[in-house]
Amino acid sequence: MAKSFHIVVCAGIVPDPLQTLEPATGPTGPAIKNEMLLPAILDPWAACALYEAAKLAQEHPGSRVWLVSLAPKAKLQQLMMNVAQKAAFELVAIDGPIGGFADAHGTAAALAESIGAIPGLDRSKLLLFGGWESATRGAGVTLQLVGERLGIADQFQGVDRIDILDDGSFEVLERVEGGRHQASICAGAPAVLGWATGSLPEPRNNPQLGMANMRTLMPAIQRARTVAIDANGLHYVSTSVPTQQRATRVVKDLSPDEIAHELAEWIGAE
Amino acid sequence: MESVLVLTHCDEAGATLSKGSLAAIGAGKQLAGRLGSPLAIGIVDEDSEKLAANLPAPGARWLAVSGEAFAQPRFASDAAACAAICRAAQATIILAPQSSRFARVLAAVAHRMNGRIDTHIASMGGAGGLDATRWHYRQRIEAVIRRGSRPWFLLYDGAADASNAAETAPAHIERVAVELPPPRTTVTGMRSPEQAAAGAQGGSPRLGTIRPDAKLLLVAGAGWTKKQPDGKIHTAEAGDLILRFVQVSGASLGSSKSLVDQSGEGNSVLPFLTHLNQVGQTGATPRHRKGLATCCHGEEPHVVGWRFIGERRAVSLDPNCGWTRGKADVVYIADAFQVLARLNSLLGQSRPL
Numbered sequence: 001m002a003k004s005f006h007i008v009v010c011a012g013i014v015p016d017p018l019q020t021l022e023p024a025t026g027p028t029g030p031a032i033k034n035e036m037l038l039p040a041i042l043d044p045w046a047a048c049a050l051y052e053a054a055k056l057a058q059e060h061p062g063s064r065v066w067l068v069s070l071a072p073k074a075k076l077q078q079l080m081m082n083v084a085q086k087a088a089f090e091l092v093a094i095d096g097p098i099g100g101f102a103d104a105h106g107t108a109a110a111l112a113e114s115i116g117a118i119p120g121l122d123r124s125k126l127l128l129f130g131g132w133e134s135a136t137r138g139a140g141v142t143l144q145l146v147g148e149r150l151g152i153a154d155q156f157q158g159v160d161r162i163d164i165l166d167d168g169s170f171e172v173l174e175r176v177e178g179g180r181h182q183a184s185i186c187a188g189a190p191a192v193l194g195w196a197t198g199s200l201p202e203p204r205n206n207p208q209l210g211m212a213n214m215r216t217l218m219p220a221i222q223r224a225r226t227v228a229i230d231a232n233g234l235h236y237v238s239t240s241v242p243t244q245q246r247a248t249r250v251v252k253d254l255s256p257d258e259i260a261h262e263l264a265e266w267i268g269a270e
Numbered sequence: 271m272e273s274v275l276v277l278t279h280c281d282e283a284g285a286t287l288s289k290g291s292l293a294a295i296g297a298g299k300q301l302a303g304r305l306g307s308p309l310a311i312g313i314v315d316e317d318s319e320k321l322a323a324n325l326p327a328p329g330a331r332w333l334a335v336s337g338e339a340f341a342q343p344r345f346a347s348d349a350a351a352c353a354a355i356c357r358a359a360q361a362t363i364i365l366a367p368q369s370s371r372f373a374r375v376l377a378a379v380a381h382r383m384n385g386r387i388d389t390h391i392a393s394m395g396g397a398g399g400l401d402a403t404r405w406h407y408r409q410r411i412e413a414v415i416r417r418g419s420r421p422w423f424l425l426y427d428g429a430a431d432a433s434n435a436a437e438t439a440p441a442h443i444e445r446v447a448v449e450l451p452p453p454r455t456t457v458t459g460m461r462s463p464e465q466a467a468a469g470a471q472g473g474s475p476r477l478g479t480i481r482p483d484a485k486l487l488l489v490a491g492a493g494w495t496k497k498q499p500d501g502k503i504h505t506a507e508a509g510d511l512i513l514r515f516v517q518v519s520g521a522s523l524g525s526s527k528s529l530v531d532q533s534g535e536g537n538s539v540l541p542f543l544t545h546l547n548q549v550g551q552t553g554a555t556p557r558h559r560k561g562l563a564t565c566c567h568g569e570e571p572h573v574v575g576w577r578f579i580g581e582r583r584a585v586s587l588d589p590n591c592g593w594t595r596g597k598a599d600v601v602y603i604a605d606a607f608q609v610l611a612r613l614n615s616l617l618g619q620s621r622p623l
Binding site: 015017018020021023030032044045100101103104105135136137138139140141144145147148149153154155156157158160171173174175176177178179180181182183184185186187188196197201232233234235236237238239240241242244245246247248249250251252254256257259260261262263264266267 | 343344345346369370371373374375376377378380381382386387388389390401405406407408410411412413414415416417418419451454455456457458459460461462463478479480481482486519531544545546547548551552560562569570571574577581582583585589593594595596597598599600601602603604605608609611612613615616617
């Protein structure tokens with residue numbers, strides 16, 4: 001069985017988690033106020049998927065990695081300057097709306113169509129990677145829908161590890177309830193893997209890699225096809241920021257003994 | 271007219287319906303009652319016959335896909351089973367628990383049924399119809415949504431109302447046949463990262479530190495591995511204090527991202543912490559009644575993971591930390607090493623090891 005892979009990583013762009021988010025009404029429905037102006041990052045779980053993909057490709061010569069991202073061109077251009085320094089990949093850019101309020105089914109349709117049209121993609125070697133949930137919509141369904149549209153019969157979500165075995169099959173660890181992993185052996189590609197954190201730290205910036213990547217990234221962004229995302233009957237009745245401000249009591253004058261007693265009483269109280 | 275189907279599965283032991291499934295049945299029963307709709311319940315399990323004597327929601331139509339292939343969660347078999355039940359029930363609204371088993375497959379099932387899916391549904395309401403509440407941007411924005419298209423699949427993540435699923439009675443279960451594709455995936459078992467870490471260090475496996483049913487969550491922040499007032503780092507002592515607290519209090523153990531990232535970067539810090547302990551923007555959003563943060567700054571990306579923690583307290587040396595700015599009920603400005611040592615001693619007296 002093939003030991004080289006064609007790895008397609010789906011990754012969105014999300015506001016930096018340190019930013020304050022305020023809902024607003026845009027021309028097509030709810031949006032985040034000034035979302036285009038907010039500093040953005042590659043979706044964190046999808047970024048883990050990209051790093052895992054790059055490592056897997058490095059370990060299996062002949063493998064290729066594509067990063068498929070749906071976002072406004074300008075935002076993609078900004079972000080890729082940084083992402084390009086982290087891992088080697090070919091970009092498939094799709095010019096579309098940013099934000100977590102677009103319908104996942106419409107997004108999946110656009111992604112699947114673009115992936116299906118990647119020149120040279122061998123579906124028998126395809127590993128479809130992405131985050132198991134995004135930091136925007138956080139539904140955990142887009143990757144699954146893309147896999148289903150591409151006719152992939154094996155899917156794994158909340159993946160923290162993949163080990164390729166000698167015969168081309170692989171062992172995969174998926175997160176399940178109670179802080180454990182479910183271990184499975186899959187016969188091999190094609191498969192969908194929605195990554196959780198994985199096991200790799202964020203790679204350091206590598207300017208040489210960035211320069212090499214940028215030669216193909218900029219043309220890919222320029223030729224990005226523009227898509228509109230179908231709402232599929234989804235209607236937002238309201239969006240709001242929950243008020244969670246608490247009347248905090250700051251205790252500065254108790255000894256560790258007194259604090260421990262107070263906490264023990266609190267822990268024991270029903 | 272709407273019709274409601276609730277998809278369920280058993281717990282890991284296979285003896286009873288999972289807690290999440292019971293919560294979904296409760297929500298489904300309430301929804302069907304409000305909409306005046308018929309209710310069907312589907313089970314995916316190895317042997318649903320043993321459940322038949324004692325099922326909740328009397329009056330509901332029960333459907334099941336059973337067999338050895340469904341004993342373990344697996345995409346191909348579970349998706350085929352759920353789709354078969356959906357075809358048999360022909361419901362317009364399909365509820366299911368937001369469990370790892372169904373979260374893995376229900377979007378694909380929705381696609382096969384030409385339906386639409388929304389997940390992490392916190393609550394359902396609406397006058398004369400169905401409005402669902404869910405979170406966006408990792409619990410930072412709450413949205414109420416409605417869909418015009420059917421079937422509409424909803425993964426329910428809301429609180430269980432025990433009274434809705436408490437009434438049980440024997441039920442007749444209709445078998446639903448399903449044709450499975452040739453198997454390509456074999457589930458080989460469950461693993462705990464903590465056990466793996468203990469094994470790698472030659473130690474004995476510890477009791478799991480992630481306990482979703484615990485009343486209390488203890489969060490350890492990066493401050494535990496920083497220099498203490500004596501100018502030294504006391505990682506081993508910190509680890510002992512934290513593990514001892516988890517043992518004597520029965521708490522679940524969470525962590526900030528910065529602390530687990532230190533472990534991932536190869537530094538020798540609290541080895542029992544993994545990314546599965548991580549709470550926050552890129553971690554878990556646990557649901558414990560109480561939470562105690564220690565040596566943690568309480569920055570927004572971490573605190574979004576506390577959205578569903580009821581009572582919150584924190585121990586920190588920093589009087590300007592995020593917890594003091596309306597994110598906790600009580601913040602103790604103190605040395606967590608000293609507080610936890612005394613707290614362990616107090617709790618150990620009432621609950622000796």
